[in-house]
Amino acid sequence: MKLFPVNFPGSFPAKSLKGRVLCVLGVTILLCWAGALTVLTVYTLRGQNSIWDSKLQAIGTKILMSIPSGKVMQPFGQRLRLQLRDEALPRDMNLTFQVWTERTKLIVGAPDSPPSPLQPDFADGFSSVTIEGIRWRVFSVADSTGQFNVQVGMRHEVIDWEIQRKTFGALALTTILLAVAGLLMWFAVGKSLRPLTALEAAVRSRRKFDLTPLPVAQLPNEIRPLVDSFNHLLDQLDQAMQGERRFIGDAAHELRTPLSALQAQAQVALRATTLADKDAALVKLLAVAERSTRLSDQLLDLARMDAGVNAPQKTLADLSELILHVSQEFDMQAQQQRRSIILALTPCPIECDVDEIGILLRNLLDNALRYTPEDGRVKISCGYTEEDGKRHVCLEVADDGPGVPEAEHEAIFRRFHRVAGNNGRGSGIGLSLVAGIAQLHDAAIKTGPGLDGRGFSVRILFPVPPASASVGAEVAPAQPA
Structure with missing residues (x-):
């Protein structure tokens, strides 16, 4: 109304x-x-x-x-008036x-x-x-x-x-x-x-942070849709707060282990009596510090993505150039770990947030190197593919490591999930970040076997941007931060 x-x-x-x-x-x-x-x-x-x-x-x-007709009538003044019998009768x-x-x-x-x-x-x-x-x-x-x-x-x-x-x-x-x-x-x-x-x-x-739905049974029909939408907003806010609480609890739990390890290695280094023991303790201390730094970076990326304050700033960028830039960051790490990175790149532009895709690539590559044994291989490829009757830009990261049980393929993309019995030292955050960034870019994730029928592979199918269909389309030479 x-x-x-x-x-x-x-x-x-x-x-x-x-x-x-x-x-x-x-x-x-x-x-x-x-x-x-x-x-x-x-x-x-x-x-x-x-x-x-x-x-x-x-x-x-x-x-x-x-x-009466035909009679001669005398003027009124020549006769006396008749009188009423009762003078009290009303007269008009x-x-x-x-x-x-x-x-x-x-x-x-x-x-x-x-x-x-x-x-x-x-x-x-x-x-x-x-x-x-x-x-x-x-x-x-x-x-x-x-x-x-x-x-x-x-x-x-x-x-x-x-x-x-x-x-x-x-x-x-x-x-x-x-x-x-x-x-x-x-x-x-x-x-x-x-x-x-x-x-x-x-x-x-209501008490603070009471986000239960408001009652709508007695409301007029014209007001009920407004309150229903407000209840929907309360439900989303409650889910966000519950997710934030879980995130804080999980983050605190994940940070407790590396912080304890940092403290223990520092104490070992202080108590070392020889220079060799001290160097060995410092090397372990540096490894734990690197792991803590990586974990804190992932937690910050995850918190920023969950907050959703800023929408992805999408531009047209060449995926092959982004892969080349990120892979160069891991060359030294791969050499130190006696692992090799293989690139099979085809120029293929996509509409993306360059920084977000950089985070996605780093987490995929870090995850593959982490679970690939020495002398193992990690292959990164990109190009066009035809699936489900549609043309996609395909990004694939495959390794020849121990692989992931098929029953765990979906679960590994949930945050803080680790495959049971895996001796790797991952935090369970990297692949959840990959899944979140892929969703923001309307991309689909598919998993399968890795190189030579062994290991594990992750394929991400991006939609082909309309601009890439035109000849001579300009591609931003941006690099992920």
Whole structure:
């Protein structure tokens, strides 16, 4: 229900729904009252005039038809008037009549009728005349010969008073009915908005971080969708807070182990009696520090992605160039671990957030190197592929390590999940970051066997950007931070 934003200075707050509804109803009732007053006044004026004219016409016609035909009647002044038996009987002093003959002789007249004709020109029909300062409504009618003329009159003040009485009576009744309707509407509006007041009180009385859905059973149908959407928002907020709590708990648990290891290795280095023992302890200390740094970077990336504060800034970039840049960062690490990185790259532009894809590539490559044994291989390839009837840009990272049981292929992309019995030292965060970044880029993830039927492979299928279909499309030479 849409209400017009009617504003009256000092009447009610412009943002009050109840005030707006009551104001519109009040204006509507006032307009109805004014319209009813106009209609009643016009109708009563016309109706009463018609009624009184009909009465005067009926009385005059009856009197004329009661006069005997062919008889000579004497003027009224030559005879005595008849008297009433009971003087207490009411007399209508406002209605009068006259019977004239030959338009000059008054043969019959009411006791209070003036001596002069009510209708001086004796014209048939209705007229309003003033005699001795008194206004009369007169009906005059003559017989077919024109010898007799009957004139019947009623004081205008009586007619006006009757019109006023009936007009004010009808107006009073209309006012009462409209007032009752207004009160009923005011009560209905108040009762309809009462659930909102109760809802407000319920929200104010809630404890901090109470995100349970708001009750909607008693709400009007027009308000319920708004509260339903608010409940949906509360549910999303509750899920986000629950996820944040789980993240904080898991992060604290994951950081506890490397921090304890840092402290232990530092104590070993301090207690070492020989330079060789001290160097060995420092090497282990450096390895734990590198692991802690990697873990903290992953946690920060995961927290930033979960927060979703900034939407991915997508640009057209060549995936092969991004892979080449990231793989160069791991060359030294791969050589130290006696592992080799193989590249099979085809230029293929994709619409992506360069920094996010950099995080995805680093985590895939780090995960593959971490679980590949010495003298193992990690192959990174990209190019176009046709799957499910659609053309995709395919990124694949495969290794020849021990692999992942097929039953664990989906679970490894959940955060903090580790494959049971695996001796690797991963945190269980890297692949969950990969899954989250792929989802942000509308990419699909598929897993399978690695190199030579051994190990593990991760394939990410990106949608082909429309811009890449045009010849000579410009590709941003950006590099991941």
